[in-house]
Amino acid sequence: MKLPDLTELALRNLRESLLRNSLTTIGISVGVASLVAMLSLGIGLQQLASRRLMKSGLFDTVVVTSRRDLRNFNRDEERNGPAPGESRVLDEATRTEIEHLPNVLEAYPDIRFITELRYDDKPHLTMISALPSSAKSNDAFDSMPGSFFSSDTAPEVILQKTFAEELLGKRLARGVDETNVAQIAAPLLGKELTMRYAQREASTTSPPAASSTSPQDHDSSLNEQSVAESAYSVVSRELKLKIVGVADLDPESMRGPTRARVFLPLKLAESLHVMQPTDLRELSRPVSDQPVYSSISVRVKNPGQVQPVEDAIKKMGFNTFSILDASRSIQQFFKVLDVFLGIFGSLALAVAFIGIVNTLVMAILERRREIGIMKAIGASDGDVRKLFFAEAGAMGILGGVVGVALGWAIGQIINLGTNVYLKSQSFPPEHFWAVPWWLVGFAILFSFLVSLAAGLYPAGRAARLDPVQALRYE
């Protein structure tokens, strides 16, 4: 029998015992719906996680430190490189070199220092860090009250929420995070605070310290000369800064304990020549005018390129750090989660499988005579088998389509409900429910195949039916 005829006959037969076949089909669709719901939840959560994590900059950033910096992330494999004493320092030339590596978007110095900020005549000590203008796309500033820096040199600051709370004199227990960031931001936005910092000033003209403090040391006049070249003085300065934003999230979660709570525009921070911890460490070394950076952040085009970029920088003789390994295990976690959710979803489909077998076996009993007639007028075993397969397959496709729609609807409802909840908690809405097209196709195909498998036994049984026996019934 040809396929269109087969389909037509199958659909006609399904319509004949409408109630039973509808119930079976609903059984299939519930199975498919639960499968789709489970899988789309898994996929959605994975997408949400990676979207969040990608935007946080965690996975496309490599932090480069000098091997001279013995306190930093010294991993085993890095101990094989050049000895710290012989390795290069992170200066502007290195930064440009790294920036020109393939797949590198930008490389900017990490300027971070601990200093005092005065607000309302009260001193507050905290870590300050500089942000490049590209940080604007960071997730942390997405729905931030206020705005990002108006320019890369503007005397403006963005505060982290906890620091803003400190300025307002609110003290919250650690881990308690229920204050609305907008409420905290409201009294602070547009206000000024004063930053006190130590500026490093190069002393190019005959440093008085060199000539006046060591008149008796004539043996080391050559040494004095080189020391004088690298000498600088440290001056205390003050700068008024306008608060433009209060970030709820932590844009520097990767930094762990050294993360900053106050952020400055990068170019402004560079122009301040703030005394850096590395300056002290490099004091004994002859240096040029070029500043030496404690670390450089390198942003890579996409997380896939982190590894080659890291390798290239390591070859240059620096230490690197990225959270790529962490990201890998997160991906793996979601794969496992998907499999488990899929298994639970498939359980419902297994129940539907039994439903199909039951319905079709019942149909054989009921249509015994009809099968006998068809055989008597020339239907082959294959025709009868195909007819039952077509009925199972049609129920499968129908159930699959309805199930996908149902699963999608369930997802939408849960999404909606959760977003209403998130809104009531003043969180931004989220899409943690994703039904990609491949899942739609896969679910319908899977339902079809499961139904065909369920039709295997009934179809075989119908095909083997003895027409003489079948026709004997009156």
Place this chain on the structure above:
Amino acid sequence: MSVSNGAEPNVAPAIRVEELCRHYRMGEALIRAVDGVSLTVPAGEFVALLGSSGSGKSSVLNLLAGLDRPTSGSVIVQEKNLAQLSREELARYRLHTVGMVFQSFNLIPNMTLAENVELPMRFAEVDRAKRDSMAREALARVGLQSRVNHRPSELSGGEQQRAALARALINRPQLLLADEPTGNLDSRTGTEIMNMVREFNQQLGMTVVMVTHERALAERYAQRLIFLADGKLVGDEVNSPVAAGSVAEGERS
């Protein structure tokens, strides 16, 4: 049409049955439904198989139809030994060589008459358009042109049997097998059906084997009467059927 032409050697036999046996096992007992039947039916002959219930006449018909397989012996129809055909080949044989009508009509209740009649053509994979026109034509030939879209339950017994005849003949078989075709009909409608069967037999040269327990009916239409009892052939008579048109009333028992 003469009775004797069935015995003439120049006409190729349509059916040749040799030492045909069909035994069933029912628990401990062996039932010999058909037990060593041999007969030859020339092409174009109208044969009646007579016997009381349990005589094995329906079993012989099922073996001729390829619905059942013999325990031993052979059934040769159109030079093909049905005992040696595969299930697939038997289905093709039923589809193209044989047309069947039953006492209980056996139309598929959820299909219209047109759909019932075109069903064998679906199995034969005939094109839809051709199928449709042929089904209508066949129904018109049995006088049901106005009922093509009715379901069997909306029809009288006689009309259902006419539709069943149209279905049996749709693939132009050479052999028509009828199992008590008038058993569920009153005598007038029965006569109507029998006249149609005779017409197909005479006009299309179709071989007809009809199972019946009504001797009077058989005598009126068949050219040859074969009697079965306990699965054995007990009589084979040449008969002169009543001429078409002159039909008496009240033969039903």
